[in-house]
Amino acid sequence: MELLGNLALGFSTALLPVNLFYCFVGVLLGTLIGVLPGIGPTATIAMLLPITFAFSPATALIMLAGIYYGAQYGGSTTAILINLPGESSSAVTAIDGYQMARQGRAGPALATAAIASFFAGTVSTVILALFAPPLSRMALKFGAAEYFSLMVLGLVCSVALAHGSILKALAMIVLGLLLGLVGTDIYTGTPRFTMDLPELADGLSFVAVAVGVFGLAEILRNLENERDRAVAVKRVTGLMPTMADLRAAAAPILRGTMVGAILGILPGGGAILASFASYTVEKRLSRTPERFGKGAIEGVAAPEAANNAGAQTSFIPMLTLGIPANPVMALMIGALIIQGITPGPKVAIDQPALFWGVITSMWVGNLMLVLLNLPLVGIWVWMLSIPYYVLFPAIIAFSAIGVYSVNSNSFDLYTVAGFGFLGYVLVKLGSEPAPLLLGFVLGPLLEEHLRRAMIISHGNWLVFVQRPLSAALLFIAVLVLAVTLLPAVSRKREQVFVEED
Amino acid sequence: MSERAAALGAAPFAGARVKQINHRDLLLGAIFALIGAGFVIASRSLDLGTAQRMGPGLFPLLLASVLMLLGIAIAAQSFFTVEQPVGQVPWRGLVLILAAPVLFGITVRGLGLVGAVALAVATSTFASRRAGLMLGGLLTVGLTIFCVLVFSYGLGLPIPLRGPWLWF
Numbered sequence: 001m002e003l004l005g006n007l008a009l010g011f012s013t014a015l016l017p018v019n020l021f022y023c024f025v026g027v028l029l030g031t032l033i034g035v036l037p038g039i040g041p042t043a044t045i046a047m048l049l050p051i052t053f054a055f056s057p058a059t060a061l062i063m064l065a066g067i068y069y070g071a072q073y074g075g076s077t078t079a080i081l082i083n084l085p086g087e088s089s090s091a092v093t094a095i096d097g098y099q100m101a102r103q104g105r106a107g108p109a110l111a112t113a114a115i116a117s118f119f120a121g122t123v124s125t126v127i128l129a130l131f132a133p134p135l136s137r138m139a140l141k142f143g144a145a146e147y148f149s150l151m152v153l154g155l156v157c158s159v160a161l162a163h164g165s166i167l168k169a170l171a172m173i174v175l176g177l178l179l180g181l182v183g184t185d186i187y188t189g190t191p192r193f194t195m196d197l198p199e200l201a202d203g204l205s206f207v208a209v210a211v212g213v214f215g216l217a218e219i220l221r222n223l224e225n226e227r228d229r230a231v232a233v234k235r236v237t238g239l240m241p242t243m244a245d246l247r248a249a250a251a252p253i254l255r256g257t258m259v260g261a262i263l264g265i266l267p268g269g270g271a272i273l274a275s276f277a278s279y280t281v282e283k284r285l286s287r288t289p290e291r292f293g294k295g296a297i298e299g300v301a302a303p304e305a306a307n308n309a310g311a312q313t314s315f316i317p318m319l320t321l322g323i324p325a326n327p328v329m330a331l332m333i334g335a336l337i338i339q340g341i342t343p344g345p346k347v348a349i350d351q352p353a354l355f356w357g358v359i360t361s362m363w364v365g366n367l368m369l370v371l372l373n374l375p376l377v378g379i380w381v382w383m384l385s386i387p388y389y390v391l392f393p394a395i396i397a398f399s400a401i402g403v404y405s406v407n408s409n410s411f412d413l414y415t416v417a418g419f420g421f422l423g424y425v426l427v428k429l430g431s432e433p434a435p436l437l438l439g440f441v442l443g444p445l446l447e448e449h450l451r452r453a454m455i456i457s458h459g460n461w462l463v464f465v466q467r468p469l470s471a472a473l474l475f476i477a478v479l480v481l482a483v484t485l486l487p488a489v490s491r492k493r494e495q496v497f498v499e500e501d
Numbered sequence: 502m503s504e505r506a507a508a509l510g511a512a513p514f515a516g517a518r519v520k521q522i523n524h525r526d527l528l529l530g531a532i533f534a535l536i537g538a539g540f541v542i543a544s545r546s547l548d549l550g551t552a553q554r555m556g557p558g559l560f561p562l563l564l565a566s567v568l569m570l571l572g573i574a575i576a577a578q579s580f581f582t583v584e585q586p587v588g589q590v591p592w593r594g595l596v597l598i599l600a601a602p603v604l605f606g607i608t609v610r611g612l613g614l615v616g617a618v619a620l621a622v623a624t625s626t627f628a629s630r631r632a633g634l635m636l637g638g639l640l641t642v643g644l645t646i647f648c649v650l651v652f653s654y655g656l657g658l659p660i661p662l663r664g665p666w667l668w669f
Contacts (some may be wrong), residue, residue, distance in 0.1 A: 051656055167578065171533045171571040178540050178564050185557035192557055193543050216598060223594035223628060389629035393640055396598065396625040397618050397648050400605040405658050413606030417599045424595070428587060429529035447560045459553030 003129060006356050010129075013357030014364050019062050022055065026063035027365045030070020031372055034077070035380045037084050038222045038388055039395060041071040042437075045331045046210035047395070047402040049338070057339040058354040062361040064335055065315070068328050069121065069362065072271055072308045073369045076113040077380050080106060080300070089271035089307040092279040096292060096299030103295050108241035112249050112297055113304040114373050115241075120257040120305035121366035124312040127261055128319075128359050132348065135320040139345035144452035145463050149473035151446050154267035154323055156477040158438055160484040161266060161273055168431045176439020179204060181447060199411035206334050207406050208415035209440055211399045213433045214327065216420025219392045221427065226388060239374060241297075249301035252282050256302035260309030265316050267325045267438075274310030275303035312362055319355060320345055323442070327434050330441040338406075523579040525587055530576025537569030597628040611666035614653060619645045 013019060029048075033039045045064050052060035071087050078086030080097035093113065100109040142150070155173055162169035182193045183203030194200035241249070259281055260274035282302045283292045292299050314325040315332075322343030324330035333343045341351065348355045373380070403412050423433050457463035465471045544565055550556025601621040609617040622644045626637040652658045 051652075051658075054656065165575075167571060167575050168529065171568060171575060174564050174568045174571060175533065175536060178536075178561060178568065181561050181564075188548070188557050190547060190557045192547060192561065193540065216602070219598055219628075220591060220594055223591040223598070224589055226629060226631060387631070389626070389631045389636075390640060392598075392628070393622045393625045394644055394647075396601045397622050397644055400602050400621050401614070401618065401648060401652050401658070401660070403602070404605070404609055405652075405660065408660070410606035410609060413602040413609075416602045420602075421595075421599055425532070426529070428590070429525050429532070430585070431529065450560060451555045454553055454555055457553075459551060461552065 009352060010356030010360030013058055013353045014361035019059050022059050022063040023066050023361050023365050024368055026066020027070035027369050030067040031074035034071035034074020035086050035383055037078060037086050040087060041068045042327050043215035043218060045328060046207055047398050049207055049331060049335055050402045050406040052335055053338055057341055058357045060335050061358045065358060066365045069308055069311045070369055072311050073117050073373050076304050080109045089275050092275050092303045093300055096296045099295035107239040108245050109300050110377055111239045111241050112301050114370050116253045116301045116305040117308040118366050118370045119253050120309040123257050124261050124309045125363040127313060128316060132316055132320050136345040136348040139321050144449045145467050145470040148449040148453055149464055149470040151442055153473045153477040156481050157267040158435055160480050162432050162435055169435050172431050172435040173439040176436040177443035180440040180443025205412040205415055208403050208412040209419050210437060211403055212416040212419025213423035215399050217423035217427055220424045245297055248297050252298040252302035253305045256305030257309045260306030261313045264310035264313030271307040271311040274306040278302040278306035327437040330437055521584050523582040523584050525585050526579035527576050530572045534569050534572030537565050537572055540565035594628040597624055601625040611664045613663035614660045615662050618648050
């Protein structure tokens with residue numbers, strides 16, 4: 001019954017005209033950037049984050065969340081129609097979706113993707129509503145030692161689930177942690193690594209780092225080989241899938257939702273990993289795996305359900321623990337901090353309208369997305385004809401204005417350029433940018449809890465293993481790291497990500 | 502598949518295993534190690550404190566040492582893995598895309614929002630090999646008007662439209 005009351009409170013927030021409007025703006029923008037290859041939700045949210053300062057906290061989060069799950073819907077359109085991932089989380093959808101489109105079944109493929117996403121969105125909204133409150137209550141009992149161990153576990157998981165070399169992912173996290181420490185030490189007031197620049201006294205601007213690493217570096221990657229996009233299907237007719245299609249898609253949608261919901265909660269998880277993993281699961285379970293890659297409807301239904309479920313459940317650790325599972329959630333935490341709200345388990349108690357408003361808005365947003373994506377698919381197809389050389393100057397202009405508006409500080413723009421360069425070089429040499437940003441957000445938190453735990457324990461390093469919950473978390477972290485390093489598992493890890501070739 | 506085929510094609514008469522260095526990883530490892538070393542040196546001037554009252558230098562020193570070791574490990578590993586191509590670098594794009602936000606930062610106070618946006622857009626358009634003068638001009642004018650409408654009038658950002666460098 002408490003749940004119903006909470007949901008009622010949530011809907012009364014989410015259905016306020018201003019929130020409905022910005023939810024719509026969010027999912028519209030999300031669909032747009034989802035459809036357009038070359039710009040992702042991380043860069044978009046980083047660009048728009050400063051602007052949300054003028055909104056109420058609930059409105060800000062509702063809009064930013066809409067961009068993230070909206071992008072999951074939009075990405076499938078591009079994947080199906082032009083065999084390019086509009087979003088990296090839709091890369092696997094392109095395999096079978098594009099084949100379906102070539103067989104003249106673009107309509108049913110798009111409809112299946114939308115139905116799968118909507119079902120997954122609804123289920124994961126319920127999962128969020130059910131699991132977030134007990135987790136928040138549990139997290140309230142956490143002390144500094146538990147928080148420290150939890151963050152270590154989170155960072156280890158994000159290494160285990162990262163794409164590619166473990167050593168490189170670890171190095172990126174540690175670099176991120178170090179960069180996060182730049183600025184004035186909160187305990188002693190000593191400036192650290194500021195190179196005597198007054199602009200660095202408050203640390204590197206989080207928005208600037210995110211825009212540089214995800215926005216600028218991504219543009220440079222895209223400029224490496226500019227090519228024209230060929231839209232295979234100009235007009236989409238006959239959207240409705242047949243009964244046989246729906247029957248074939250039902251079980252994969254259910255499984256995809258489950259896989260996505262679980263992987264979304266894990267640090268380093270989220271939408272991308274969810275879609276890859278669920279495609280692998282479907283192929284493994286299928287009695288006719290040879291149909292995959294040749295237009296199997298399961299290959300569209302499962303990953304699309306999974307990426308949307310993963311996108312939404314990744315809000316659970318962010319809302320309840322204040323710990324980001326992926327870079328987008330790191331940005332959400334940034335948005336909360338800009339609003340003067342300390343992320344953590346207290347949010348659910350102190351800001352129930354915000355907490356439940358964001359959760360229920362996701363269901364409202366999913367409903368809008370189905371309406372936006374299916375009947376209006378023609379508009380999105382037309383959008384795809386916008387060439388990239390028109391798009392990226394716009395991204396640069398929005399980023400510059402967005403970053404500058406945070407502090408009205410020109411130095412932040414030099415930071416953007418610097419991190420754009422660093423991000424491009426590191427990505428070019430085979431690193432993933434996501435762990436860097438996670439480390440950057442967690443660096444100060446990790447140090448603070450470490451130092452606090454040491455003060456409370458009078459300098460006893462064993463405190464982390466003497467407190468049972470903290471010991472359990474660290475034990476799981478060691479286990480995860482050990483399992484990841486097993487030769488058999490590390491080969492499997494590579495397979496999961498190579499599936500797209 | 503294709504990679505293996507390419508590798509075979511590149512060395513058709515190599516009977517024994519050719520020793521290869523992955524230069525990409527070597528460079529990456531070196532970068533991490535250098536950054537780590539830089540942070541180690543910078544943290545040495547900071548107070549380490551005691552275990553109970555950790556000073557500002559302890560945690561960074563720890564992290565920086567780990568980063569240095571990870572960098573060395575990545576570099577060492579590169580001697581045992583196969584070379585991976587780095588691919589082409591869009592040099593013109595690199596210079597212009599990185600210059601655009603810097604130019605915006607330098608001029609936004611002096612020229613105001615209109616001038617700074619126009620400059621950033623104009624600079625970045627030419628990062629693409631596809632954009633000509635005509636298109637660049639059109640994009641600059643169009644995007645500048647769009648940004649002013651959205652950010653200044655729509656969202657009410659308090660950045661002055663024109664700055665003191667403009668005398669007219």
